[in-house]
Amino acid sequence: MNAPLPPNTDIARSMLRLGQQARTAARALARASTAAKNRALIATGEAIDAARERLATANAKDIAYAQANHQDAAFIDRLKLTPKVIDSMIEGLKQVAELPDPVGEITDMKRRPSSIQVGKMRVPLGVIGIIYESRPNVTIDAAALCLKSGNATVLRGGSEAFHSNLLLAQCVQQGLAAAGLPAHAVQMIETTDRAAVGALIRATEHVDVIIPRGGKSLIERISAEATVPVIKHLDGICHTFIDASADIDMAVTVCDNAKTQRYSPCNAMETLLVHAEIAPRVLPRLAGVYLAKGVELRVCAATRSVLAAAGIHTVKDATEEDWRTEYLAPILSIRTVESLDAAIDHIETYGSHHTDAIITNDHAHAMRFVREVDSASVMINASTRFADGFEFGLGAEIGISTNKLHARGPVGLEGLTSQKWLVLGQGEIRG
Amino acid sequence: MNAPLPPNTDIARSMLRLGQQARTAARALARASTAAKNRALIATGEAIDAARERLATANAKDIAYAQANHQDAAFIDRLKLTPKVIDSMIEGLKQVAELPDPVGEITDMKRRPSSIQVGKMRVPLGVIGIIYESRPNVTIDAAALCLKSGNATVLRGGSEAFHSNLLLAQCVQQGLAAAGLPAHAVQMIETTDRAAVGALIRATEHVDVIIPRGGKSLIERISAEATVPVIKHLDGICHTFIDASADIDMAVTVCDNAKTQRYSPCNAMETLLVHAEIAPRVLPRLAGVYLAKGVELRVCAATRSVLAAAGIHTVKDATEEDWRTEYLAPILSIRTVESLDAAIDHIETYGSHHTDAIITNDHAHAMRFVREVDSASVMINASTRFADGFEFGLGAEIGISTNKLHARGPVGLEGLTSQKWLVLGQGEIRG
Structure with missing residues (x-):
């Protein structure tokens, strides 16, 4: 994750393809109906419910790997997909489906002396990269909030949760398919090579914002290297x-x-x-x-x-x-x-x-x-x-930001959107 | 402006001192009254008016230097501080003084089930770095908008406008003094060494946002190297x-x-x-x-x-x-x-x-x-x-942003502020 990636490696090529797919999917998602996005969320929950046994097997593989690598008990605990954790993921999906859709809100439309009407329209940010550590439930939490707010997501989970994350991402794909939404709306980076993260956080053309979730050292490393804007949370003193x-x-x-x-x-x-x-x-x-x-x-x-x-x-x-x-x-x-x-x-x-x-x-x-x-x-x-x-009443939270620009403090669905200017005219010209 | 600056050079030390001074001044400015900020703006205009002769001399020096360097007519034109340009700077200061103060606005205060009241309070961003090319009037435009929105400013103008900028910055200092505001609220980087820009755009501890104003290559260079967030405007296709x-x-x-x-x-x-x-x-x-x-x-x-x-x-x-x-x-x-x-x-x-x-x-x-x-x-x-x-009715504009995060499109005083969360309680605790 240090120097920019040479453009001709396999990883650079696959990250470019993934970025282009995300950008295309983002356009479809930005115009998706609230009903379709909610359907995808509920169907993802159904897919997770149907995959409980396979999830247990995949998660056991991850845990065995983490134990073999001498991870401590707290680490293993965060990694575990217990039935209770799975229940709460499914419940979380339902809750996000019930939240109001932030996209499309039009506010502050005011008539100007030129007679144009000017105001703001709330729209998705576009493509959001989520980089997180060992908790596999972040896969679902983050994908759900990004999806509801009309954004395409590129997920990069910790290598220790690789099998669990992959299967959870497949459940999201099933949910998207059930709602007729593009599969690339939620993509998982399937390599554990760190160069992929380096490429993601510099892909300014295809990624609009990076949200790292994890320990301070992860967040510091990403902030130092990223050219894509980062919504981040450092210390809480x-x-x-x-x-x-x-x-x-x-x-x-x-x-x-x-x-x-x-x-x-x-x-x-x-x-x-x-x-x-x-x-x-x-x-x-x-x-x-x-x-x-x-x-x-x-x-x-x-x-x-x-x-x-x-x-x-x-x-x-x-x-x-x-x-x-x-x-x-x-x-x-x-x-x-x-x-x-x-x-x-x-x-x-x-x-x-x-x-x-x-x-x-x-x-x-x-x-x-x-x-x-x-x-x-x-x-x-x-x-x-x-x-x-x-x-604070946001309904859900993708994290807490200590940034001053854009989202500050707890970040909910609104923090995953931006406002563009909307002008309604009747043929006005500038004098 | 390429590699991070070694920390022990003279420039690194002077940029650190400048950053610390800006941060301290920002605190004073954030709590400054609207009246004091307006007084500083008007007094800056008065100082400029009184300095017309010295401005003409300083500007002539810059123009002679630019001509000796074979700059084209358009460049010289942007550099020129004609009486008309000076009038319009003074008029601009009056207009900014007349704009409503965005700082302190409290909105959306809602009672939550816990009985706390939660809403948002608008506050300055803190310290804003402005990097611009040859137009000396940007010195005044940018300083005025940052001052009115309660932010401290670090200015870095083009080397061709060095003498004009320096004198204009002194007029701002006089304006600040007349209003009892700290002199470090508006600082000019006085070296033309490019390493100073490199230090400024990486000073995440002392600078909250960088606003580059100038050609595309300047903005691209700054975006690629900055670790401080950049409010930028690239193409307008x-x-x-x-x-x-x-x-x-x-x-x-x-x-x-x-x-x-x-x-x-x-x-x-x-x-x-x-x-x-x-x-x-x-x-x-x-x-x-x-x-x-x-x-x-x-x-x-x-x-x-x-x-x-x-x-x-x-x-x-x-x-x-x-x-x-x-x-x-x-x-x-x-x-x-x-x-x-x-x-x-x-x-x-x-x-x-x-x-x-x-x-x-x-x-x-x-x-x-x-x-x-x-x-x-x-x-x-x-x-x-x-x-x-x-x-669009913003009253004034520091630039147009093609960013998606924070300010999008024309950026006025509001774009130079952020909203923090405000909680009013009566001793509530979390259950």
């Missing part, structure tokens, strides 16, 4: 700032939830900032909650003194590195700050522009926080864990 | 399709305007497509109009026969290359097609996804055309020349 005027019960409840409801999601809180004025009243209570749940606390000197004064000593010293770390684990860094400005400074210096919240009763502080913190989601008096496509 | 049901008078008027009102803009028509059924009635009239205005016609065989039957022989044969060419000149390629599908196929095969129009009275055809032609602006019964920020 999320903060909550407890302001001096915060309701203490609310602060404890929300900060407990933001950290401990689940540790691994990207929208879990990683750093707690507390205004010095309220720290003696809120920190000992919160530390008690966290320590009781086994959360390791890494604290600044001021926080350490506040906790020590309350008889709490089982904390570690935070290092500079802690403020920049997304733990995704039962570890929380805590810093006591002297002001709202110091809190915002900390977030802008160390944060990842993902999701940040303030707990406050001060209206001016609340407004300054949401205006000045430059993150994809900013919250007043709520848990950072709400930063999620379902919670 | 714009088509008009005269459908079988078109009103002939309207077709003639609109197609005349689309080609001949001005030849050089990117939204001028370059290829005319005509339905075979209407060709004998519309083509001879249109050819007469074009030939009378000195427009060279490059036509397909079917068009040649239609015109020959009407006694018109002064045309050339179009080659495959013609369909892919943006002439920006009094040359038009014409193709007669058998159907709407053939017209759409032609546009999708040869077009540049900029602006395309249909002239028709058939509602179903009109709807298919605007749905299926994948261009930034699609038009029914209007001249492609309307694809313009002012004509």
Whole structure:
């Protein structure tokens, strides 16, 4: 995936063909009716349901391979297509079929002085490349959202899920066929050669956007090499700032939830900032909650003194590195700050522009926080864990973007479309 | 501008400092009041007005240098800061000051089942890098739009306009100072070393978007090398399709305007497509109009026969290359097609996804055309020349984008902002 691929290799040729097929299919898909796209989604679910036994066999092959390669238990777990995972894929397809079709929406049609009417029409992006790691259910999730939003998809799954992914892609092909949609609307890259990824992320003529789903190193590598635009999600170093005027019960409840409801999601809180004025009243209570749940606390000197004064000593010293770390684990860094400005400074210096919240009763502080913190989601008096496509009402989510351009934060069907300008005239000319 | 810059050179260090200064200034600008931003715009105009004599001297130096380098008359013309150009820069600053401030708009706030309220807040993108060629007025246009939309700007003008640009940037600095805004909100790269551009377009930590303004080769070079997202405009191969049901008078008027009102803009028509059924009635009239205005016609065989039957022989044969060419000149390629599908196929095969129009009275055809032609602006019964920020009601335009992500078509103040998610809670937690 380093240098551009020489144009005459087999992989370059097969990627070119795949890109051309995707572009042609994208045109058909862009004009497909909502009914046909929904039919394809439901029929894909039916095909998956009918393929349960073959899926078990294919998945067992992948798991045996992963075990032989000494992958850890968490890896194997993500790879497993249990009956429950298959049920939820089929259910997911039904849910996507029920979502409103974003394509074709016409908005803001306004009459101009020239007498033309100008507005916007929502259309698919075209061809979307999805590069993901070992979870085979991403094959179905991603294909379903791209299909519903009228886009052709090129999928490149992790080599460890090769057999599972291939069979799932065949189920999608059956679904497309049942709805009379072109088979190339969803294509799987069948080689595990990394050069194929390199070709995909530079195929600006045939691919409109790349969405990588996986670990940070995958996403960094792709961002560095891609010439196709990438909708990406890097770190989720999320903060909550407890302001001096915060309701203490609310602060404890929300900060407990933001950290401990689940540790691994990207929208879990990683750093707690507390205004010095309220720290003696809120920190000992919160530390008690966290320590009781086994959360390791890494604290600044001021926080350490506040906790020590309350008889709490089982904390570690935070290092500079802690403020920049997304733990995704039962570890929380805590810093006591002297002001709202110091809190915002900390977030802008160390944060990842993902999701940040303030707990406050001060209206001016609340407004300054949401205006000045430059993150994809900013919250007043709520848990950072709400930063999620379902919670935000998108119906489904292809991922969370920390980009500023195009889709920011949770990305649903709308994030897979663009708006073009529509002009309705009666023969107007420019003077 | 090829390989990434080694990190220890003087240029790398000065670009890093400039990037950090821009990022800090961007935070101040994002929270600046509309009044302060407007004050800075007006004061910049006043500074330019007061600097007319020094501008003339600086500009004369640039022109002498360009002449010594044997630049052509058109180049010198673009470089010239005449009193009229200066008046229009000052007028432009006033107009941008009068535009509504896009920053802070809150929309779509909806209550979710969890009881949080979720919506969107419009915010500046952050730091915008503008890379442009010899027109010094771009310094002011670009700085004004970025400033009004709350973004910090890093400007890199063409080396031929070096002295003019530097002085104009100083006028902007005076304007910023008069409004109490940070001087680093608008910075000019003062070296003409190309390595500085290479550093700017890869400074993902300090620059949020690059907008190149200039010739195609500049834009292609920047797109190929940039890791910062680029809002770009490549070709403008714009088509008009005269459908079988078109009103002939309207077709003639609109197609005349689309080609001949001005030849050089990117939204001028370059290829005319005509339905075979209407060709004998519309083509001879249109050819007469074009030939009378000195427009060279490059036509397909079917068009040649239609015109020959009407006694018109002064045309050339179009080659495959013609369909892919943006002439920006009094040359038009014409193709007669058998159907709407053939017209759409032609546009999708040869077009540049900029602006395309249909002239028709058939509602179903009109709807298919605007749905299926994948261009930034699609038009029914209007001249492609309307694809313009002012004509579309944006008030001003930083450029036209042929990107699909983020801003598509004419880009105004809104295109220089993004929307983040805003969550208003009362202590809600995720269950």
